[in-house]
Amino acid sequence: MGQVSPAQTGRGAGNTRNGIGPGGRYYPVHSIRDDWQVYDEANKAYIPFIVEQHSGIPSVSAFIDLESNRNYKLLVWSQEDCYVFLDAALKQKLRAGNWLVMSIDSLYRVYRKPQLFLTLYGPPGIENKQAFIAYPKSATQKTVVLSDDNLSVLPRPHMVYDDFFGLALIFLLGTHAFLFTFFRRPFLSFFSLHDLFVLRLRDEQFVINKQLNRATIAFTLNLSFVIGFLVMFVQGLDIDIFASRTLMLQGSQLPSLIIDFFLVSGIAFLLMMGKYVALQAIGSLYRLESITNLHYFKILQASSIFFPTIGIILTALVFNMHDPASIGAYLQIPFVIFYVGRLVLLYVVFTNAASVKSLYLISYLCIVELVPLLIGVRFAL
Structure with missing residues (x-):
């Protein structure tokens, strides 16, 4: 031949x-x-x-x-x-x-x-x-014209969908659809800008008088999935958040990425639940038990609106920029604005929700909100 x-x-x-x-x-x-x-x-x-x-x-x-x-x-x-x-x-x-x-x-x-x-x-x-x-060099060399008369034994085409970020977005869409179906009233409240800026909430509000009810845990878990996705997404731009590479399996295959996603989401969930425990402890210390549940609800409500929004914006920027890694230089700005704005909102809400001395409120908020913010700006990215 x-x-x-x-x-x-x-x-x-x-x-x-x-x-x-x-x-x-x-x-x-x-x-x-x-x-x-x-x-x-x-x-x-x-x-x-x-x-x-x-x-x-x-x-x-x-x-x-x-x-x-x-x-x-x-x-x-x-x-x-x-x-x-x-x-x-x-x-x-x-x-x-x-x-x-x-x-x-x-x-x-x-x-x-x-x-x-x-x-x-x-x-x-x-x-x-x-x-x-x-x-x-010339046309004198006679070459072989092939005919397709051979039995080819080729491996079956690899049809498994292995785009992690596509699967993660579908997963997040499913979790939000689940919350909307089974927790519709809390869903409409958590994702409402109008309710976020309401200074006086009704006493029968579903989350204020019920500590860690099913709705609160479900929305906390959903928020942890969103945070886990954002960490993985930013990690894909070679931006290391809190040295998060040490937590991950260093693999680029789909199973490793899925394990890393649930690992980061689990850590985020435990940190948020730990913050709720810290709120209860510090609220008892300053005798502000009446506003600790309100505090956690407002944190969860503001974060549930901010993190999905910043995720959508980041995704749009990455797929429309020639150098997505340059986003890292400006990534801290929206988070600092968010946490400072949330701090101001919480202070205004608390002054309308309870009759306490301003010094107690300032001490309470400095410990619970300002210290984690300062640590995050110092060591993140």
Whole structure:
């Protein structure tokens, strides 16, 4: 199949200055030498051939760009006997010292795909193998026109959806839909800007007089998922938040990303529940038990509106910027504005909700809100 005997080769396989192939009748356009790959069992993928690591592997492969090399020829040579595979289908045995010449136009018509997977199986290493994309000096060399009469055994196409951020967005859409369906009245209150700025809430408000009811825990958990997604999203821009890389599995595969997502979300949930416990403890210390539940409700309400909004804005910016990593220089600004604005809102709400001394309120808010804000600005990003 297009083999040329050693007597016909004329020039050695390694001589490319004056021509390559049978009789040196081809000009080299591209050498496949730096394109060889080997299959790595650990990563379940093809990786570049490294002489120091893969010199003993008998099978080497390369992707041949058919679409960009029309009108050229594919030349393959081996110093020893080897087998030539095209798209995992055995084409023929290549005799030692012979050239195999194939028309790329013919390959493109037969396989009808922009790339072809070439594999050479034989003696280990690549020093004794040559592959070129070349242009004939003349039209006298007869090349082989392939026919699709070989039985190809190819792996089934990988159809698993592995876009983590797409799956995470669908998951968050599902959690919000769940909350809207089963906690409609709290949902409408949590995600209402009007209710957020209402200074005097009704005594029968669902969350104020019920500590850690199902609605509060459900919306806290949902907020932790949103925060987990934002951390993973920003991490994907190579921006390390609170050295969060040390918490993650350092993997880029979908299972590792899912585990990291739930790990970060779980930490966020525990921190928010811990903050509720701290509110109760500090409220008891300053005898402000009547406003601790209101405090937590307002924190949860403001955060439930802010974090999804900033997530939507970040997503839109990343997919419309040439350098998304530059967002990191300005990422602190909206968070500082949010936390300072929330602090002002809480102070105004508390002064209308309870008759207490201003000094107690200032002390209470400084401990609960200002200290975490200052620590976050200092060590985040």
